[in-house]
Amino acid sequence: ASLLLHATMLHTQTVMEVQVPEQPMVALHGRDAILNCSFSHASSFNLSDLSVFWQLTDTKRSVHGYSEGHDQLTDQAESFANRTSLFPAQLGLGNASLLLRRVGVADEGSYTCFVRVQDYGSAALMLQVAAPYSKPVVTLEPESNLRPGDEVALTCLAYGGFPEAIVIWQDGGGRNLTDNITMSLVANEEGLFTMTSMLRVVLEPNSTYSCRLINQLLGEEGYASVTITGQNIAFPPVALWVTIGLAVCLLVLLIALAAVCRRKIKESCEEARREGREWEELWESRGSSA
Ligand SMILES: *[C@@H]1O[C@H](CO)[C@@H](O)[C@H](O)[C@H]1NC(C)=O
Ligand SMILES: *[C@@H]1O[C@H](CO)[C@@H](O)[C@H](O)[C@H]1NC(C)=O
Ligand SMILES: *[C@@H]1O[C@H](CO)[C@@H](O)[C@H](O)[C@H]1NC(C)=O
Ligand SMILES: *[C@@H]1O[C@H](CO)[C@@H](O)[C@H](O)[C@H]1NC(C)=O
Ligand SMILES: *[C@@H]1O[C@H](CO)[C@@H](O)[C@H](O)[C@H]1NC(C)=O
Ligand SMILES: *[C@@H]1O[C@H](CO)[C@@H](O)[C@H](O)[C@H]1NC(C)=O
Numbered sequence: 001a002s003l004l005l006h007a008t009m010l011h012t013q014t015v016m017e018v019q020v021p022e023q024p025m026v027a028l029h030g031r032d033a034i035l036n037c038s039f040s041h042a043s044s045f046n047l048s049d050l051s052v053f054w055q056l057t058d059t060k061r062s063v064h065g066y067s068e069g070h071d072q073l074t075d076q077a078e079s080f081a082n083r084t085s086l087f088p089a090q091l092g093l094g095n096a097s098l099l100l101r102r103v104g105v106a107d108e109g110s111y112t113c114f115v116r117v118q119d120y121g122s123a124a125l126m127l128q129v130a131a132p133y134s135k136p137v138v139t140l141e142p143e144s145n146l147r148p149g150d151e152v153a154l155t156c157l158a159y160g161g162f163p164e165a166i167v168i169w170q171d172g173g174g175r176n177l178t179d180n181i182t183m184s185l186v187a188n189e190e191g192l193f194t195m196t197s198m199l200r201v202v203l204e205p206n207s208t209y210s211c212r213l214i215n216q217l218l219g220e221e222g223y224a225s226v227t228i229t230g231q232n233i234a235f236p237p238v239a240l241w242v243t244i245g246l247a248v249c250l251l252v253l254l255i256a257l258a259a260v261c262r263r264k265i266k267e268s269c270e271e272a273r274r275e276g277r278e279w280e281e282l283w284e285s286r287g288s289s290a
């Protein structure tokens with residue numbers, strides 16, 4: 001049916017005005033989206049004379065077809081099965097918009113809307129998919145026993161978003177930190193990203209590090225920060241020294257005890273051996289006498 005439609009379109013002479021949004025449209029992952037397409041019609045027409053055909057601009061794969069008053073879905077790409085429809089009541093009013101259900105990352109791309117009544121025309125629109133990231137979380141590695149001058153890794157993590165976000169690290173004074181940042185981007189089976197940005201810094205007391213994550217497509221911004229205070233940075237406190245002291249005392253005590261025990265055991269062993277020898281001698285003397 002689509003081949004026939006293409007052929008007919010190529011041989012038709014006049015051009016109908018078909019309008020789609022000029023700006024890329026942004027659809028939210030998991031939600032439904034309406035891909036607008038409207039066409040001008042001079043006079044009222046019979047719906048059975050209308051053909052609407054949506055296809056992927058790049059691959060020419062069929063997204064949705066309509067002609068002779070019915071949906072024509074035999075050559076529809078499998079990824080769009082059960083997810084598309086037109087608005088039948090709107091077709092006669094010049095509205096050939098496509099409803100696309102449960103938009104996914106894989107749906108991103110250019111879509112062409114072909115319309116034919118007597119004249120024909122087409123126009124392409126761009127669909128972009130967006131998903132909001134989780135609130136970022138900043139963690140510190142190592143987490144404790146930090147000393148000034150130590151190198152630490154700060155990690156900012158956010159997940160479930162699309163597309164790639166911008167991550168900006170700043171210090172307490174609002175200055176951008178641009179050195180020693182490593183980024184990683186991992187997609188899940190739905191194509192949504194987990195973003196990890198790692199900043200390596202040499203620790204200074206009383207410093208704040210903040211991570212700002214921006215999803216430009218949604219104009220969405222997430223923020224998280226850590227402040228390294230005197231509590232994170234500390235030399236072994238008094239309590240630790242006391243603990244170590246006690247432990248050493250206990251160890252010395254145990255060693256002394258062990259030494260005493262060993263001597264005792266050795267003594268009793270020797271005694272037993274002496275007794276044993278006496279018995280042996282006794283037996284030997286008996287045996288020789290027997
Ligand atoms: C689609 O068309 C309707 C009606 O003209 C308009 O309100 C809506 O903003 C359009 N949507 C997009 C994504 O252009
Ligand atoms: C087409 O019709 C649908 C359903 O009423 C509506 O949501 C959409 O905005 C319409 N699009 C245009 C371009 O009029
Ligand atoms: C629309 O076209 C069909 C098939 O050509 C015809 O049977 C029907 O009567 C037409 N309807 C109108 C309102 O012209
Ligand atoms: C579409 O829906 C039909 C009927 O509900 C079902 O048999 C078919 O498996 C569905 N196809 C997909 C790809 O979900
Ligand atoms: C930090 O970087 C962001 C993005 O690159 C920029 O918008 C901002 O003005 C910069 N701030 C400073 C203080 O340099
Ligand atoms: C970046 O890391 C390297 C090695 O980890 C370190 O020598 C260097 O000083 C760091 N640069 C900054 C600006 O922190």
Ligand SMILES: *[C@@H]1O[C@H](CO)[C@@H](O)[C@H](O)[C@H]1NC(C)=O
Nearest residue numbers: 204205206207228229230231
């Ligand atoms: C760190 O901040 C605390 C409280 O704001 C302050 O009492 C302390 O003197 C500061 N230490 C340094 C080294 O700046």
